[in-house]
Amino acid sequence: MVSEAVATPMPTRDVDGFLCDSAQWTPALAEALAREVGMTLTPEHWQVLTFCREDFARQGVSPGVRRVAQLSGIDMKALYRLFPKGPGKLAAKLAGIPKPKSCL
Amino acid sequence: MKQLLVLGAGSGGTMVANRMRRRLGADWMITVVDPAALHLYQPGLLFLPFGANDEAAMLRPRRRTLSSGVAWIEGGVTAVDPLHRSVKLHDGQNLTYDFLVVASGARLRFDMTPGLDDGRARGDVHDFYSLEGAQALRTALAGFGGGRLVVNVVEMPIKCPVAPLEFLFLADAFFTRRGMRDKVELVYATPLDSAFTRPLCAKHMQHLLAQKGIALEREFAAGEVDAEHKLLRSYDQRELAYDLLVSIPTHSGAAFVEDSGLGNELAFLPTHKQTLQVEGQERLFALGDATALPSSKAGSVAHFQAEVLETNLLEAIAGRAPKPEFDGHANCFVETGHGKAMLIDFNYDVDPLPGRYPIAGLGPFSLLSESRMNHLGKLAFRWLYWNGLLPGRPIPVSARLSMSGKRLEFASPSASQTQGS
Numbered sequence: 001m002v003s004e005a006v007a008t009p010m011p012t013r014d015v016d017g018f019l020c021d022s023a024q025w026t027p028a029l030a031e032a033l034a035r036e037v038g039m040t041l042t043p044e045h046w047q048v049l050t051f052c053r054e055d056f057a058r059q060g061v062s063p064g065v066r067r068v069a070q071l072s073g074i075d076m077k078a079l080y081r082l083f084p085k086g087p088g089k090l091a092a093k094l095a096g097i098p099k100p101k102s103c104l
Numbered sequence: 105m106k107q108l109l110v111l112g113a114g115s116g117g118t119m120v121a122n123r124m125r126r127r128l129g130a131d132w133m134i135t136v137v138d139p140a141a142l143h144l145y146q147p148g149l150l151f152l153p154f155g156a157n158d159e160a161a162m163l164r165p166r167r168r169t170l171s172s173g174v175a176w177i178e179g180g181v182t183a184v185d186p187l188h189r190s191v192k193l194h195d196g197q198n199l200t201y202d203f204l205v206v207a208s209g210a211r212l213r214f215d216m217t218p219g220l221d222d223g224r225a226r227g228d229v230h231d232f233y234s235l236e237g238a239q240a241l242r243t244a245l246a247g248f249g250g251g252r253l254v255v256n257v258v259e260m261p262i263k264c265p266v267a268p269l270e271f272l273f274l275a276d277a278f279f280t281r282r283g284m285r286d287k288v289e290l291v292y293a294t295p296l297d298s299a300f301t302r303p304l305c306a307k308h309m310q311h312l313l314a315q316k317g318i319a320l321e322r323e324f325a326a327g328e329v330d331a332e333h334k335l336l337r338s339y340d341q342r343e344l345a346y347d348l349l350v351s352i353p354t355h356s357g358a359a360f361v362e363d364s365g366l367g368n369e370l371a372f373l374p375t376h377k378q379t380l381q382v383e384g385q386e387r388l389f390a391l392g393d394a395t396a397l398p399s400s401k402a403g404s405v406a407h408f409q410a411e412v413l414e415t416n417l418l419e420a421i422a423g424r425a426p427k428p429e430f431d432g433h434a435n436c437f438v439e440t441g442h443g444k445a446m447l448i449d450f451n452y453d454v455d456p457l458p459g460r461y462p463i464a465g466l467g468p469f470s471l472l473s474e475s476r477m478n479h480l481g482k483l484a485f486r487w488l489y490w491n492g493l494l495p496g497r498p499i500p501v502s503a504r505l506s507m508s509g510k511r512l513e514f515a516s517p518s519a520s521q522t523q524g525s
């Protein structure tokens with residue numbers, strides 16, 4: 001018997017839905033997380049997610065939305081279109097990296 | 105002669121220069137560079153829009169704030185070259201240093217949001233983060249006939265993150281006093297997902313906003329202002345109409361930080377969280393609003409950092425590694441209107457908690473609840489600033505957060521700071 005889509009096993013997530021261990025992330029997982037919030041990932045989404053993962057690997061912290069807008073090649077307006085409401089948080093969630101922290 | 109150079113003589117730079125003067129011998133020169141002839145006590149700006157006119161007590165000639173053994177160059181920095189240990193000034197002058205402290209604060213960037221400057225020119229968009237801004241807003245509020253007043257934080261980080269809330273609480277009291285509160289709609293539009301970044305404190309703030317009839321627009325990331333139609337528009341195309349917009353614009357670090365290739369995306373300096381050494385730069389330290397640290401951009405924080413920096417500059421000068429002493433400690437009085445205030449005390453890991461401060465059980469200040477004593481504390485802070493903090497005299501409050509007097513049953517296992525976008 002062939003099931004519709006091979007179910008992606010979901011790794012442990014925190015209360016806000018962020019992966020506890022970013023090493024457990026896979027592209028298929030990003031697709032599954034996107035489906036959960038009713039999104040379909042386009043190449044533009046992937047450009048952002050790839051930037052977020054690379055930046056996190058380099059810096060050790062999740063980039064804030066301004067950093068993403070300045071360095072990913074996708075500007076702020078487009079980010080809000082692609083990742084409605086909170087692009088910083090949503091992109092980090094789908095990229096499997098921690099929730100970006102802000103100052104206080 | 106060896107040289108300790110301090111760029112910017114606001115709260116942080118002045119405290120460090122004065123403290124180091126007492127610790128270093130005559131073989132060390134201490135020089136501060138700052139283009140502004142007057143030192144401004146910024147916490148006083150909050151009260152000007154509501155009729156206070158004590159500018160004279162908020163300003164002091166820079167020379168008077170610096171101890172006699174500290175040299176001051178009245179000029180602006182345009183570049184730092186860590187490789188050659190030199191600093192360039194506007195007039196082309198070059199200074200060299202043995203150790204450098206960057207304390208150049210934050211700049212208000214109205215230019216980074218399209219339409220803000222247009223609205224300011226038309227007289228409907230104001231601010232209270234600059235002296236001229238707060239004075240113009242005083243005139244505007246005195247003549248405000250009613251309508252919708254929107255307070256908007258464009259993006260984080262900003263100086264004194266509680267100041268926009270305080271402004272709203274004071275505005276509510278101001279319009280009530282004038283018998284026209286029913287003619288004014290107060291709205292707070294913030295990019296955060298709650299009224300404040302720390303959960304327990306956010307709950308208190310939200311309660312106060314609701315109690316005072318102030319509307320809260322969360323996750324509002326302001327993208328542009330349509331000044332002609334008096335509309336504030338978010339990146340996701342939500343619109344807020346205003347009659348008067350009080351904007352807390354994007355903040356960035358000084359231009360020389362960016363031009364020297366030392367800053368992050370907003371020209372704030374990546375700085376070690378606990379030692380205050382600039383990342384990757386052995387002879388550079390930073391404190392205050394100029395840093396990219398996740399601590400609050402507040403005068404109290406600059407004060408706690410100055411204490412740590414005093415230790416670490418001495419360590420570095422002696423050829424030892426700087427100590428990981430800074431814990432993110434901040435405390436601030438939050439004006440809540442009608443002669444009352446709240447006090448919050450927290451650090452990188454510990455949320456603001458209820459209790460008493462600085463002495464357990466006694467206070468005299470109460471943490472996370474409103475009192476008249478807290479308000480008096482806020483007012484007394486100005487005296488302490490000029491006479492205790494800037495000169496670098498010891499005061500009976502520890503640089504590290506103390507858990508004594510705090511009600512731990514309210515502590516959350518992990519203080520998570522969140523951001524709205």
Ligand SMILES: Cc1cc2nc3c(=O)[nH]c(=O)nc-3n(C[C@H](O)[C@H](O)[C@H](O)COP(=O)(O)OP(=O)(O)OC[C@H]3O[C@@H](n4cnc5c(N)ncnc54)[C@H](O)[C@@H]3O)c2cc1C
Nearest residue numbers: 112114115116146147181208209264392393401402403404
């Ligand atoms: C409305 C308002 C209310 C506030 N309320 C409070 C409060 O209640 N409690 C509290 O703790 N904090 C409060 N703050 C915050 C506090 O004022 C700042 O966090 C504090 O002043 C930071 O100190 P700093 O030395 O980093 O920067 P600043 O004190 O701003 O000093 C920076 C200095 O650098 C100089 N400079 C800039 N560019 C250059 C350059 N190119 N070359 C040389 N020098 C340069 C400037 O002239 C300035 O003197 C408030 C701020 C505002 C705006």
